[in-house]
Amino acid sequence: MQSKRGRVDSLDSDGLPYVGASLQSGDIVIGKVTESGEDHSEKLKHTEKGMVEKVVLSANHDGVNVANVTLRQSRSLCVGDKFASMHGQKGVVGLLDSQENFPFTRQGIVPDMVINPHGFPTRQTPGQLLEAALGKGIALGGTSRYATPFTTPSLDVITEQLHRAGFSRWGGESVLNGQTGERTRALVFMGPTFYQRLTHMAEDKVKFRNTGPVHPLTRQPVEDKKRFGGVKFGEMERDCMLAHGAAANLHERLFMLSDFSQMHICQSCQRVANVIERDVDRWKKLRGPYCPFCRSAENIVRINVPYGAKLLYQELFCMGICLKFETEFR
Structure with a gap:
């Protein structure tokens, strides 16, 4: 069954999707039809898709049915x-590579993750290093240690345990380069560490658009990703553009591609002229820029301004504040 308003193949007779249904962007997730036949179904946004995990139908205090689809x-x-990690040592993935390209030890152990050691002194997380060193000694010796925050093994106990296993005092070992097969000169520390994945994923963060909807009042791009909004270009981003000397790019981002508008300025009184339709005589009407202060249509120029500046002028004019604009020819 195909519908113009979205696919309804995954809906049961009650208008709710069955558990395990695969929904894509634009599919109807909750079907709602009034008695008169009007369709008020809920669609998935262009950023939403997935398998139906759970469907819960309940009612609120007013007796209105509420459906939740997970x-x-x-x-x-x-x-x-x-x-x-459990010590707050967070970071993003910078490179994904095959296992054969990673360094490996003489036992054939290949690490799952390679991190920058500069994160330990800067982030002040030596506990993760001690956890990895203690876990390495326990894994090699087959012993168990009571390592809670209340009774933690001392640094001497951890290093002595690694030293008895055949490593240096801090557990470093020589590894082979997976791409060239050469042995690295520096010793590399390798040990077990528990890492967890956070919900900050690149698929949810990425935003891109060419053109899209704008705000009806300011005529600037909207900000919500689900509404095809644009990326916010704030004051700090503007400062970076100025520091790089990219004034033309800044002018394009914040003016040409944002809220480009035009205003008419009277050069005689330096006030804003309005585009109106006025009577020249009883037989002739003209439509164009006209200055209500000078009562003249001469010496009027057209300038390019952001619509936000034009809106600010109009709001100040409603408060009895009249601004003047100095214009010059280029």
Whole structure:
């Protein structure tokens, strides 16, 4: 069954999707039809899709039926996804590579993740390093340690445990380059660490658009991603453009592609002229810019301004504040 308002293949007779249904963007997730035949169904946004995990039908205090549909998605790891350890050492994935390109030890152990050691002194998370060193000694010795925040093994105990296993005092070992096969000169520390995936994923963060809807009042792009909004270009981004000397790019971002508008200025009184239709005589009417202060249609120029500036002038004019504009020819 195909509908102009969206696909309804996944809906049961009660208008709700069945558990396990695969929904894509634009599909109807909750079907609602009035007695007169008007369709008020709920569609998925262009950023929503997934498998139906749970469907709950309840009612509020007023007796109105409420339906909640929970979706789930299966996402593979991609560049830009965020991970964090139990010590708050968070970071994003910068590179995904094959296992054969990673460094490996003489036992054939290949790490799952390579992190920058500069994160330990800057983020002040030595506990993660101690956790990895203690876990490495426990895994090699087959012993168990009571390592809670209340009774933590000392640094000497951890290093002595690694030293007995055949490593240096801090557990570093020589690894081979997976791409060239050469042995690295520096020792590399490798140990077990628990990492968890955070919900800050690149698929949810990415935003792109060419043109799209604008706000009806300010005529500037809307900000919501689900409404095809644009990316906010704030004051700090503007400062970066000025520091790079990219004035033309700044003019394009904040003016030409945002809320380009035009105003008519009277050069005699430096006030804004309005585009009106006036009577020249009883037989002739003219439509064009006309200055109500000078009562003249001469010496009027047209300038390019952001619509936000024009809107600000109109709001100030309603408050009895009249602005003057100095114009010059280029």
